[in-house]
Amino acid sequence: MTYFHNIGAYFIMVKDxxxxxxKWSVMKGLILKDIDDLIIGSFGIVAFISFFVGGxxxxxxxxxxxxxxxxxxxxxxxxxQSVILEFAPTFIxxxxxxxxxxxxxxxxxxxxxxxxxxxxEVMGINAINYLVxxxxxxxMLYPFVISIAxxxxxxxxxxxxxxxxxxxxxxxxxxxxxxFIPFHITYAFIKTIVFAFVLATVPSFYGFFMKGGALEVxxxxxxxxxxxxxxxxxxxxxxxxxxLS
Amino acid sequence: MIEVKGLHxxxxxxxxxxxxxxxxxxxxxxxxxxxxxxxxTVFLKCLLGLFDYEQGSISYDGKIFGQxxxxxxxxxxxxxxxxxxxxxxFDSMTIAENVMFPLRMFTKQxxxxxxxxxxxxxxxxxxxxxxxxxxxxxxxxxxxxxxxARAIVNKxxxxxxxxxxxxxxxxxxxxIDNLIQExxxxxxxxxxxxxxxxxxxxxxxxxxVFLKDGKKAWEGSKETIFKTDNEAVTNFVYSSELFKxxxxxxxxxxxx
Numbered sequence: 001m002t003y004f005h006n007i008g009a010y011f012i013m014v015k016d017x018x019x020x021x022x023k024w025s026v027m028k029g030l031i032l033k034d035i036d037d038l039i040i041g042s043f044g045i046v047a048f049i050s051f052f053v054g055g056x057x058x059x060x061x062x063x064x065x066x067x068x069x070x071x072x073x074x075x076x077x078x079x080x081q082s083v084i085l086e087f088a089p090t091f092i093x094x095x096x097x098x099x100x101x102x103x104x105x106x107x108x109x110x111x112x113x114x115x116x117x118x119x120x121e122v123m124g125i126n127a128i129n130y131l132v133x134x135x136x137x138x139x140m141l142y143p144f145v146i147s148i149a150x151x152x153x154x155x156x157x158x159x160x161x162x163x164x165x166x167x168x169x170x171x172x173x174x175x176x177x178x179x180f181i182p183f184h185i186t187y188a189f190i191k192t193i194v195f196a197f198v199l200a201t202v203p204s205f206y207g208f209f210m211k212g213g214a215l216e217v218x219x220x221x222x223x224x225x226x227x228x229x230x231x232x233x234x235x236x237x238x239x240x241x242x243x244l245s
Numbered sequence: 246m247i248e249v250k251g252l253h254x255x256x257x258x259x260x261x262x263x264x265x266x267x268x269x270x271x272x273x274x275x276x277x278x279x280x281x282x283x284x285x286t287v288f289l290k291c292l293l294g295l296f297d298y299e300q301g302s303i304s305y306d307g308k309i310f311g312q313x314x315x316x317x318x319x320x321x322x323x324x325x326x327x328x329x330x331x332x333x334x335f336d337s338m339t340i341a342e343n344v345m346f347p348l349r350m351f352t353k354q355x356x357x358x359x360x361x362x363x364x365x366x367x368x369x370x371x372x373x374x375x376x377x378x379x380x381x382x383x384x385x386x387x388x389x390x391x392x393x394a395r396a397i398v399n400k401x402x403x404x405x406x407x408x409x410x411x412x413x414x415x416x417x418x419x420x421i422d423n424l425i426q427e428x429x430x431x432x433x434x435x436x437x438x439x440x441x442x443x444x445x446x447x448x449x450x451x452x453x454v455f456l457k458d459g460k461k462a463w464e465g466s467k468e469t470i471f472k473t474d475n476e477a478v479t480n481f482v483y484s485s486e487l488f489k490x491x492x493x494x495x496x497x498x499x500x501x
Contacts, residue, residue, distance in 0.1 A: 020319075026349055033337075115333035122293050122405075123347060124322030 010205050017133050017201070020126035027134060034138035038100050042145060045099060046092055050083075050149040053091070054156030057082050062166035072167035076157070076175020081184075083153035089188045090236050092149045093195040096142075097228035101203035104135060105224040108207030109217040117208070132204040142196035143189050150188070187243050194239060195232050202228045246271050247292065247403065247435055252301035254284075254291055261287045262298070263459045272433045274426050274449045276440055279456035280481060285439045288456065289407055292437065293327065294318065305403065323351045326396030326434075328406040328425075332388040334380040340391050341367070341376035347399040366394040370424060386417035390424070397428055404429065406438040410445055418442065422449050443488055446470070455481070471495045 021027070061078040108131055111117050120127040154176060161172045206224035210216055247269040254262040261284050269275040277285050290296045292303060294310060303310045305321050313321070327333075334343050341363050348359045367373055370390040380388055389409055396404055406425060410418035426449040429436040440446060446453060447467055455463040455478050462477045470482060471492050483489045 020315075023350060114331055114336075115329045116335055118290075118295060119327065119329060119333040119335075121295060122322060122325055122327045123350065124319040124325075125350060 006205075009209065010201070013128055013132070013205055013208065014201055016126065016128040017136065018129070020129055021133070022125065022130045026130075030130070030134035031137050034134045035141060037103065038135060038138050039141045039145060042096060042099060043148070045095070046145055046149050047152050049095060050088065050092065050152040051156035051159075053087060054079060054083055054153030055160030057087065057153070058157035058160045058166065059164055062161065062164070072171040073175035073178060075161055075167050076172040077178045078175070079157035079161075079172075080154055080176045080180075083157070084150055084184055084188055087153055088146050088149040089191045089195065090232065092146060093192070093199065093232050094229050096145075096195075096199055097203075097225050097232060100139075100199055101224050101228045102221040104200070104203035105207040105210075105221040106217055108132075108204055109210045109220050112208065112210055113213055113217060128208065131208065132201065135204060136197065136200040139196040139200045140193070142199070143192045146188065146192045187239075190243065191236060191239050194235055198228060198231045198235065202231055246306055247437065248302075248304045249292070250302045250304075252288070252291060252298055252303065254287055254296060254298040261459050262291065265301070265456075265459075265461050267454050267461060267464060269435050269437050269452065271435050272430060273451045274429050274436045274438065275452040275454065276438045276446055276450040277454045277456060278440055278446055278450075278481070279462075280441065283456040284459040285441075285456055286407060289405060289437070289439050293325065293405060294322065323347075323399070324402040326399070326401035326404045328389065328392045328396050328404070328409050330407045330409075330411055332380070332392040334388055334391055334395070336380050338380075339376065340372065340378050340380065340383065343380065343391055344394045344398050347395065351399055362398060363394075366398045367391075369397075369428075370394045385412050386414075386421070389413065389417075389421050393421070393424060393428070397432065400432065402434055404434050404436040406436070406440075408439055408441070410440065410442045415444065418444065419448065425449065443482055443485075446482070447491075457481075471499075 058079045062075045117127050203224040206220045210220040250266050252265040344363045422445050450467040457477045463475045
């Protein structure tokens with residue numbers, strides 16, 4: 001029953017996010033702050049992980065195609081497909097569920113514990129709009145982060161390929177350009193937008209409706225990470241089935 | 246004026262507030278007292294509209310809050326100032342930004358007008374030099390004064406304070422008490438304070454409502470509380486030796 005209650009409460013929160021909007025002059029500042037916290041603040045970790053995971057994908061692909069009949073350029077092809085279709089949009093989103101999600105839950109949860117949300121509500125402010133909507137708008141720039149992840153993943157693969165001696169630069173680039181289907185990029189960005197919505201709203205839900213003290217803020221962050229990841233994985237399956245099969 | 250009639254509030258099977266009726270007058274400092282768990286905070290949150298209640302009514306200057314539409318409720322809430330127990334300052338904003346927040350949200354004032362008003366209220370609470378400090382850099386007493394400044398900056402008609410003295414030393418507590426009373430008289434607002442600090446009650450309690458187990462057990466003022474024979478009140482208020490002596494002296498002085 002709790003699950004059904006939470007799902008219902010989540011959708012009511014999403015509806016309330018668009019009601020009684022905060023004054024634009026105030027909202028503008030909140031959006032810019034959230035872009036800084038959630039998007040710009042994530043560039044470092046996303047770049048680091050993308051580059052090295054791209055490298056690892058390349059090494060593992062190269063080591064698993066030792067058959068001389070398989071052309072070397074397939075390493076680049078496999079890296080591109082893995083990075084664009086799954087690694088950048090999905091794997092990075094799971095990482096972001098940990099980084100951005102726990103930040104959102106703990107910051108909103110702390111506001112709940114310290115009565116700052118009550119203070120907003122007493123003033124007649126729609127606290128859900130004030131707190132969640134700027135995060136939702138900020139995370140609409142999330143595809144930009146994923147574009148960088150795609151680029152750096154393929155670049156990391158190239159570096160690993162060349163410095164590891166698995167194939168030549170020409171072979172890798174040929175593979176990366178082989179049978180490129182532009183719709184795969186569209187598919188990846190559709191997924192990314194959906195995941196951005198989940199990343200903004202699910203952690204906010206667990207922060208906003210948490211009860212208790214500091215210990216519960218920690219528990220809410222963990223729960224938010226788990227359910228954000230579950231939602232991302234399930235939606236990934238559904239979107240892939242709908243768009244690619 | 247705030248009028249409460251037959252208020253009942255439950256959480257599941259637990260009946261917290263039982264048939265509470267009282268009035269809080271304009272320009273007066275009213276106090277709601279009682280032991281921890283007596284329902285004071287729930288009562289205050291019902292007054293603020295943060296909790297729904299099952300029965301009864303709360304009216305603000307004749308307007309029954311429960312019968313108002315969303316915009317009318319919002320309008321009343323914009324006239325409410327609240328000082329939370331833990332101050333509830335926005336920790337991502339400076340002290341000046343915290344105080345300016347209600348003005349930015351609810352008025353169309355220019356930046357310089359807002360700054361003038363913020364300077365005025367911060368000066369009023371003796372924090373003229375604290376504009377650029379973050380709440381985490383301020384002491385407990387300073388945070389309470391900032392919370393008061395934020396509560397009064399938009400010239401509220403109603404001021405609510407939840408245990409404004411908790412965690413403060415006696416001297417700072419008196420400063421806060423006096424500040425709240427002065428502001429209440431100066432702006433002619435309806436002030437309701439939740440407290441179990443007997444010093445505050447004796448100092449500024451122009452009207453006192455005593456809650457016990459969710460019921461209104463007694464109602465009076467700082468003068469009549471000395472004379473009451475209500476057992477629940479005397480057990481609570483005069484539980485310390487100091488207050489027993491104070492009461493004895495007060496009664497002896499009045500008899501003579």
